[in-house]
Amino acid sequence: MYSFWNKVNLYGKWRLIHPRYVLRSFKGHLQPSGLTENDSSVTDDPDLQQTQYVSTFNEFWFLSDPALFIHNCYPDNPENQMLPAVKRIRNPRQFMKLPYLTPVFHEFNLKMTSEETCIVDTIDGLAKISFKANRKIAKSMMCDFSLSLDERLGTDASPFDFDSANLVFSSRKKNQFMFEVRCPVEANYLISISGGDIESKSKKVLIRSKIVCKERISDVRTLPIDAGQIGWGFGPVATKAGLSKPKIREPKLFIQPKSARGGRKTTIKMRFSIDKEAVKRKEYQAEICADGKPIDRSKDYVKTNIKSGELQVDCSVPSDGEYALVIKAKDRKEPEFNPICNYLLTTLENEEKVCDEYFDSSDGTSDIDEEISQLQNTIQALTAERDRLKQEMLGQ
Incomplete structure (x- = not known):
């Protein structure tokens, strides 16, 4: 598909602008909840409120970075990629593979x-x-x-079920x-x-x-469950529920079933810090799931405890296979627990392979990143406390 865009010279430097994508508009009906975009196949409904047109400004296409622009637009003249020669896309075939x-x-x-x-x-x-x-x-x-x-x-025609x-x-x-x-x-x-x-x-x-x-x-x-948007591993839903500083970061963990012998790891001990306020108002529990539901006698294979501001979860699995460790939380006044964090427990892959599946510190997953993050949180908390004390002193 052909498209056209502009190259403009600002203060002696050439920049890229795609006018068609910078300014876009859509048609919709003004509803109490806000503007609702129309489906192009649906005609205007006279019972709805007045049709309106809304224009938007997309900054991505205004003075775009050539290294990002090339992922969407391939110029006929290689010079107009505005990239160093060694980084230019050589032909349309290479562009189509981006x-x-x-x-x-x-x-x-x-x-x-x-x-x-x-x-x-x-x-x-x-x-x-x-x-x-x-x-x-x-x-x-x-x-x-x-x-x-x-x-x-x-030639495989087996059903995709x-x-x-x-x-x-x-x-x-x-x-x-x-x-x-x-x-x-x-x-x-x-x-x-x-x-x-x-x-x-x-x-x-x-x-x-x-x-x-x-x-x-x-x-x-x-997989043993549909993890949804929470996914697998520690994330923002768990943080919002008051947990932090997980001792184990890997979302996939190797474990031996309880029946295994030979001193292999049959229990995984998960540890999380709990926010002081969350300790007062939250309750936590965990369960082992397979086939989309808790396994029989799930409580025999997972124990939860709160001690010294720490959530402790000890889990094991009954036999070979894959299982989900689902950690849940709720406010004390709420009737039901909701998932906040999932981990995949597997007996089917060796521990070395599981650990090697994630990237090293060059991809931003090193312990130093976690230490920096903790220091930033500490500085933020101290700054807020300083500002609070300052306000108290000014009010006296």
Whole structure:
């Protein structure tokens, strides 16, 4: 598809502007809850309030960074990429293979850490897409995804009767986000990853990719639960519920079943600090789940305790397989517990492989990042206390 944009010279430097995308407008009806965008196939309803047109200004397309602009627009003249020669896209074929990253991806200042391509080939039936955020963004970011079957490959015509929500291990470790897709049939798949702040009502698309699986995963198994937007690993929902400083950061943990012998690890001990206010008003519990529900006698395999401002969760599993450790919380006045954090417990992979699946400190997941984050929180708290004392002194 052809598109046109402008190159303008400001103070002796050439910059990029895409007028069509900078200013956009949409039609909608003014409702008590706000403006509702119309579906193009729906005619105006006279019973609704007056139709209005609203224009928006998208800063991403105004004086854009050429390194980001090239992900969306490929000029006929290579010079107009405005990139150093070594970083230029050489031909349309290379351009078409670039990852589809939306302006929202760049607005959040996210960085790809997996292969930068829009077509992801599986290895042993697994595909992985990952990116990282800075510490401030990661603290409040939640992600979601949709996975669909696009086109069957090969001669396998077996029915696709899998819940796609249980085929994607959507996990986080500190400020690293990973989506591991299990492909049960040889086919092309489409995945769309969205994200946004924990307080936002809807998530916006960040990445779209095509997954090509020419050899399906040998041991097809779905995840024990649909983790939803909470995903797997410690995240902002747990923080909002009063937890912090998890002793274990990995979202996927290797464990031996209780029946195992030989001194192998059969119990995992999770520890979290609890905010002082949360200790007073929150209750916590945990359960072991499989097949979308708590296992029989779940309480025999998980124990929770609060001691010295710390939530202690000791868990084990009854037999070989994959299980979800679901940590829940509620206000003392509320009737029901709600999930705030999920961990995948597996007996099916060796511990070394599980630990190697995440990236090192170059991707922002080192312990020094956690120490910096804790220092920033301490400085913020001390600054607030200083300001409070200052106000008290001025009021006397």
